[in-house]
Amino acid sequence: MKEKLEKIKNEILENLAKVKSLEEWQNLEVKYLGRKGVFTEILRSLTGLSIEERKTIGKLANDIKLELQENFKNVAEILEGKKSVGFVDPTLPGIKLPQGHIHPMTIVQNELEDLFISMGFMVLDGPEMESDYYNFEALNIPKHHPARDMQDTFYVDKKNDEGELDLVMRTQTSSMQVRAMQKYGAPMRCVIPGRCFRSEATDVRHEHTFYQLEGVMVGEGISLANMKSVLETVAKHLYGPETQVRLRPKFYPFVEPGANGEVTCFICGGKGCRLCKDTGWLEIFGSGMIHPNVLKAGGIDAKKYTGFAFGFGLTRLVMLKYGIGDIRLLQSDDLRFLEQF
Amino acid sequence: MYLSLNWLKDFVKIPNNISSEELAARLTLHTVEVENITDQAKKFDKVIIGKILEISRHPNADRLQLTKVDVGGKEVLNIVCGASNIEVGQLVPVAMIGAVLPNGLEIKEAEVRGEKSQGMLCAADELGLGDDHSGILILEANAKIGQSFAKHLHLDDTIFEVDNKSLTNRPDLWSHMGMAREISAILSTKFTAYKPSEKKHKKITGGIKLNVKVEAGDLCNRYMAAAIEGIKVESSPNWMQQKLIAAGVRPINNIVDITNYVMLELGQPMHAFDQKLVDKIIIRAAKKGEVLETLDGNKRNLAEEMLVIADSKKPLAVAGVMGGANSEISDETTSIVFESANFDFVSTRKTSQKLNLRTESSMRFEKGIDPLLAETALARAIELTLEICPKASIVSEIIDIFPGKKKFLSKQIQLRLDWLQKIIGEDLGKGRVIEILTNLGFEIKEKNDELIVSVPSWRATRDISIAEDLAEEVARIHGFNNIRSLMPKVEMLPPEKNEERTLERRIKELLSKGGNLHEVYNYSFVGEDQLKKLFIDSSSYLKLANPIASHQTMMRQTLVPNLLENVKNNQARFKEFGLFEVGSVFLSIDSEIKKDNQSNDNLPYQEKRIGIVLASDNKEGLFRKGKGIVELLMSSLNLEVGWKIDEFSFNWADKAEVADISVADKIIGSVAKVDNKIAKNIGLKKETVVIELSLRQLLALYKKQNVKLFEEFEKFPPxxxxxxxxxxxxxxxxxxxxxxxxxxxxxxxxxxxxxxxxxxxxxxxxxxxxxxxxxxxxxxxxxxxxxxxxxxxxxxxxxxxxxxxxx
CATH class of the missing domain: 3.30.70.380 (Ferrodoxin-fold anticodon-binding domain)
Structure with missing residues (x-):
């Protein structure tokens, strides 16, 4: 009996596999599983068996019936188009998992912090609302120094006891130079990344809120040649091993000598293109040997120690790296921008 | 500032193999950035002098004429012209086909009302030579047919534009002579300084007694003056006009031009008064309420701290900034007084800022000009006047009052060569160091391994005072790029960790990658209106003294208002989103950070906060989603968070859905849904939940907790x-x-x-x-x-x- 059941099951499944239309399927179902169907007949014949036999064979027959019904149902669904024939399109996209994004400024800042940490520089923060003293005076920029022209400063409307406006929104991360020297003395090396402010109207190229990364290194025998070497390392890290650095004199009151730093244009490799205005060079930092007055303000013996300082425009680095043309996007909340990084 | 190459060549030899571009590049690498080079001749490329041979009426247009013009070529050109002032035989500038005029007009072969036109006859304004459009520019009869127009005008100069801002420390470079000296050091070529001829300017003929009195000697370092009679005010000679134009200064009349010429040549601002309009010259502080109409036609209210030049009754000029209309040189002027002075740089700067009047003169004075230059410049002005006005003669003593003389004693700096080598990082050789400094005008005495360097007066006012300044001179003229790089040798110590920054970074990763939030950088400013709408009391907010926009006048004390703006700016495009920011807030209480080392004053308290905003169309569950994000953040940091009933109760928050974030029994922030009414009022179209917590307080708690240890698995089923x-x-x-x-x-x-x-x-x-x-x-x-x-x-x-x- 058992063999008979298995045989008929296989026969039915074989036939079912050949079915090409719903009509054929219906005929087959009636033929085997219908009220007068072949399989139904076999089940009826079980009544003649002993109780013991009925127990075992009955269960088997019932299982087979369920299996057959399941198979018939599947085939019907396939024929009705409800179910795929077993082909899964492997090129379909995955199920999308929601994901947030980090701001491009953070990405670039983190990269640079990591580089400097790897070279033994501390990463320091400083107050964004700073005293006139640390933002200017301590940096060798007394009041009414023409160098203050370079910077349109936001002053905070809160006068000190002398009736002066002595609080500013820092115009440069250099404001941390002297604080860092006062705290750590020499030898010392650190970078200070962060937000700076200049009071100017915003447009495609100008922002009153922007980011810099300041670097300071003080020690015995620190030289201009050392500064060049460190800056070259940074430039190569940013733009590849072929990158060169070009320094040219630039006046900053807090360094002497002072230099402006350019790197080989990473788009054209120095041949000249639109980005570098055909010069082959991109201006990305200011630098110089720390002025002895600044060292003194920092409580450092300028006879014994020397040092260099440099400042990168982080905003510019981000714009260059990602090809962002409009500086205002960096302070914008447009998700279409923020989602891209 | 504009520099004329021809003018520079009056003082320095520039070898033929140094092109303008090369010179600009060298200046940029060694001294100051050259932003632009203009070849004057190129301005008039393909503009040629032509002779009008024939004029006939245009058959189809009454106002137009047909001309035949000889431009010295094989063919005579047919040119249609609309001007009425032309006559046969005239010499005129002809823009040939292909010429691009200074106003941008490109000349093409064209048909004008059916008649061929092979060029254009030019009016003065079309060539960028003034505003005259009354007719074609008719040239003198001696002009050469076929000659280029630039050559005809002797416009063969090259003009360099340098960045003023990079000259703030170099008063000496605000002149052609100063820049020429610099070029001579860069190129190692010969420099010839201007020296006044001894005889000419000392010959005094007349009997005018100039009455000059310096009352404010602290603000006026030196005052020199001389009166000259026999002046005829007219246009200055062509050569002078050409140089002035090249340097970007409009010629006015011979006397004014002389003062400008001397300033551009030597760097000393000068002034000329009409001698008949001035009875006395008093250099004094302005009096309260005094008003002066300056040469630009504006009435200026003077303040007491401003320095003025006055006669017995009234102010005549704002010292170092601008002269007054009341003593201006006019066509009737026959005698003049030249002023060549040295005013205090801080005072000049303050005055110019206060009057909002920056002039070529004030820009130079505020840099700190060499006081010895006053003498040279006065001599040069007199010399030029006597040359240009043949009947002129000096009729007064040369007045020289020098109250600041002691301030400008000659300066000497010891420069040790081993120190120089150390700071540069390379030995350039004693010979090279001496060569560079000597070329720049320093005088040097050698003393073993030390140089005693005398600073020339034009560098001594504020520019060069210490050995480091000399190191810069040597390094930059030698070339920063010629110094070889060398890594510093230091102790191999790991840097001190910045724990707040490390935590901040971790939080940013968690919120973006775990919390599905986008990082935003918002401004640190807020506006009164913005706060008012959220019922935030702004009375304690720190304000900017000089804000640039009415919606950005104050420093934020919470990240919330700008985060709500972020929702408004994105709500039309996105159904559901979340943003976060880590940024500073600025409170009006004192921090522990000193304003400076000596002061007892402290900076306002500033700290970084973490701000999060969630926005959704779905009104259900957003508040708890916000809490979920905080819980995710805290559990990732191994901190346990508890929720407390809000104690601060923000006015903008929904009273039912606001809770304080409590960690280790310390409240470090809060989560709140924006009240529906307020949301509507400020234009929020979504359900909005805001979270804010203090990074500093979170760090303190994070640092206190212990390392999370491994827990054994439970052996028995729960x-x-x-x-x-x-x-x-x-x-x-x-x-x-x-x-x-x-x-x-x-x-x-x-x-x-x-x-x-x-x-x-x-x-x-x-x-x-x-x-x-x-x-x-x-x-x-x-x-x-x-x-x-x-x-x-x-x-x-x-x-x-x-x-x-x-x-």
Whole structure:
């Protein structure tokens, strides 16, 4: 009996596999599983068996019936188009998992912090609302120094006891130079990344809120040649091993000598293109040997120690790296921008 | 500032193999950035002098004429012209086909009303030579047919534009002579300084006694003056005009031009008064209420701290900034007084800023000009005047009052060569160092390994005072790029960690990657209106003294207002989103950070906050999603968060959905839904939840916690019971949970899995359903758990009137 059941099951499944239309399927179902169907007949014949036999064979027959019904149902669904024939399109996209994004400024800042940490520089923060003293005076920029022209400063409307406006929104991360020297003395090396402010109207190229990364290194025998070497390392890290650095004199009151730093244009490799205005060079930092007055303000013996300082425009680095043309996007909340990084 | 190459060549030899581009590049690399080079001749490329041979009427247009013009080529050109002032035989500038005029007009072969035109006859304005458009520019009869127009005008100069801002420390470079000296050092070529001829300017003929008195000697370092008679005011000679134009200065008349010429040549601002309009010259502080109409036609209110030049009755000029209209040189002027002075740089700068009047003169004075230059410049002005006005003669003593003489004693600096080598990082050789400094005008005495360097007067005012300044001179003229790089040798110590920054970074990763939030950088400013709408009291907000926009006048004390703006700016495009920011806030209380080392004043308190905003069209569950993000953040940092009823109660928050974030019993922030009415009022179209917490306080708690140790797996299976209670709405989850978890030590975990309000429960009731997990170091029996649970239910009923829910 058992063999008979298995045989008929296989026969039915074989036939079912050949079915090409719903009509054929219906005929087959009636033929085997219908009220007068072949399989139904076999089940009826079980009544003649002993109780013991009925127990075992009955269960088997019932299982087979369920299996057959399941198979018939599947085939019907396939024929009705409800179910795929077993082909899964492997090129379909995955199920999308929601994901947030980090701001491009953070990405670039983190990269640079990591580089400097790897070279033994501390990463320091400083107050964004700073005293006139640390933002200017301590940096060798007394009041009414023409160098203050370079910077349109936001002053905070809160006068000190002398009736002066002595609080500013820092115009440069250099404001941390002297604080860092006062705290750590020499030898010392650190970078200070962060937000700076200049009071100017915003447009495609100008922002009153922007980011810099300041670097300071003080020690015995620190030289201009050392500064060049460190800056070259940074430039190569940013733009590849072929990158060169070009320094040219630039006046900053807090360094002497002072230099402006350019790197080989990473788009054209120095041949000249639109980005570098055909010069082959991109201006990305200011630098110089720390002025002895600044060292003194920092409580450092300028006879014994020397040092260099440099400042990168982080905003510019981000714009260059990602090809962002409009500086205002960096302070914008447009998700279409923020989602891209 | 504009520099004329021809003018520079008056003072320095520039070898033929140095092109303009090369010179500009060298200046840029060694001294100052050259922003632009203009070849004057190129300005008039393809503009040629032509002779009008024939003029006939245009057959189709009354106002037009047909001309035949000889431009010295093989063919005579046919040109259509609309001007009425042309005559046969005239010499005129002809723009040939292909010429691009200074106004941008490109000349093409064209047909004008059916007649061919092979070029254009030019009016003065079309060539960028003034505003005259009354007719074609008719040239003198001696002009050469076929000659280029630039050559005809002697416009063969090259003009360099240098960046003023990079000259703030170099008063000496604000002149052609100064820049020429610099070029001579860069190129190592010969430089010839201007020296006044001894005889000419000392010959005094007349009998005018100049009455000059310096009353404010602290603000006027030196005042020199001389009167000259026999002046005829007219146009200055061509050569002078050409140089002035090249340097970007408009010629006015011979006397004014001379003062400008001397300033551009030597760097000394000069002034000329009409001698007849000035009875005395007093250099004094302005008096309260004094008004002066300056040469630009504006009436200036003078303040007491401003320095003026006055006669016995009235101010004549704002010292170092601008002259007054009342003593201006006019066509009637026949005698003049030249002023060549040295005013205090701080005072000049303050005055110019206060009057909002920056002039070529004030820009130079505020840099700190060489006081010896006053003498040279006066001599040069007199010399030029005598040359240009043949009848002129000096009629007064040369006045020289020098109150600041002692301030400008000659300066000497010791320069040790081993120190120089150390700071540059390379030995350039004694010979090279001496060569560079000598070329720049320094005088040097050698003394063993030391140089005694005398600073020339034009560098001594504020530019060069210490050895480091000399190191810069040597390094930059030698070339920064010629110094070889060398890595510093330092101790191999790891840097001190910045824990706040490390935590900040971690939080940014968690919120973006775990919390599905986008990082935004918002401005640090807020506006009064913005705060008012959120019912935030702005009276304690720190304000900017000079804000640039009315919506950005104050420093933020919370990240919330700008985060709400972020929702408004994105709500039209996105259904559901979340943003976060880590940024500073600025409170009006004192911090512990000193304003400076000596001061007892401290900076305002500033700290970084973490701000999060969630926005959704779906009104359900956003508040709890916000809490979920905080919980995710805290559990990632191994901190346990508790929710407390808000103590600060923001005016903008929905009173029902606001909670404080409590970690280790310290409140470090809050989560709040924006009140519906306020949301509507400020234009929020979405359900909005805001979270803000203090990074600094979070760091403090994070640092205190211990390392999370591994927990062994439980060896015996737990028994989990689900319990649902009905309680009054106002009973807090946190209280019930605390009660359960602390009820018996076998209860190890309590997890809320359902909250249900109203409906069948009746008014002011809610249902809370918990999984309660019992766990022990043995197999628990149902009986003992049943017993604990029964006691627990009794306790909950006693304390909270909690009824077990059986449906």
């Amino acid at each position: 028994l989990v019971r689900d319990l649902a209670f009905v309680i009054n709405e106002n009973v807090l989850y946190s209280d019930i949970r605390a009660e359960i978890i602390n009820f018996n030590q076998l209860i190890k975990k309590v997890e809320l899995f359902d909250v249900f309000h109203g409906g069948k429960l009746g008014e002011n009731k809610k249902s809370l359903a918990f999984h309660v997990v019992y766990q022990a170091d043995r197999t628990l029996t149902t009986a003992e758990v049943d017993q604990i649970q029964a006691e627990l239910l009794k306790r909950l009923e006693e304390r909270f009137e909690a009824k077990i829910r059986n449906f």
